[in-house]
Amino acid sequence: MKAHVSSILLGVRDMEASKRFYTEGLGWKVKDDYGISVFFESDGASPVGFYDREGLADQVGASPEGGGFSGLVLTYVVRSEARVDEIIAQAEKAGATILKPAGALPWGGYGGSFADPDGYIWSLGYSAQGQDQPYAE
Numbered sequence: 001m002k003a004h005v006s007s008i009l010l011g012v013r014d015m016e017a018s019k020r021f022y023t024e025g026l027g028w029k030v031k032d033d034y035g036i037s038v039f040f041e042s043d044g045a046s047p048v049g050f051y052d053r054e055g056l057a058d059q060v061g062a063s064p065e066g067g068g069f070s071g072l073v074l075t076y077v078v079r080s081e082a083r084v085d086e087i088i089a090q091a092e093k094a095g096a097t098i099l100k101p102a103g104a105l106p107w108g109g110y111g112g113s114f115a116d117p118d119g120y121i122w123s124l125g126y127s128a129q130g131q132d133q134p135y136a137e
Contacts, residue, residue, distance in 0.1 A: 005046045008074070009037070011053035011064065012118045018050050021117050025094020026087075045136070053118070073113075075123045076136045081110045083137070084124045088112045091122070 012018040019038060022028040029041045032049075039049035057064035078084055081102075088102045091114045099121065102112035111125035127133065 007039070007047045007049060009049050009051050009056060010116075010118065010120050011056035012050045013053050014117070015050060015052060017117055021094050021096075025096075026090060069121075070119075073121045073123050075125065075134075077125050077127075077133050078137055079126065079135060081126050084111055084126050087124050088114060091116075096122075 010018075015038065019030070019033075022040065023030060030038055031041045031047070032039045036055060037049055037051045039047050042048065051059075054064040076087070078087070084102045088098065092098050096114040096116055099113045099115055100111075102110065102124070105111050105125070107127075108129060109125050109127035111123060113121055113123045115121050
């Protein structure tokens, strides 16, 4: 198996509320809306989509119940500290819970994190170190 993700599916409790958060709040564009799942335009990256939480759990043979830190963090790397600040503010305005306000990071970068309405954690970051960073924008 290669170190590659074909798509990222987030199990959500309220499909419409999640769509509003990501489209109206963060400016994502829907590529395909199948009713039971939604996929967003990905600009060539691994597609991100939603699926009803219970249906997705059933599909993979897991319980839809869960709580606390899942051990999964979605990382979004940008090209400036200002862009980190902008996205954190945009997410908060859209209803995200700010977990860590943007600021200097112990390893020398700059970033912050938020949780979407279903608790999925997004880590925003910028660093002037390194040449081959996985920039999202």
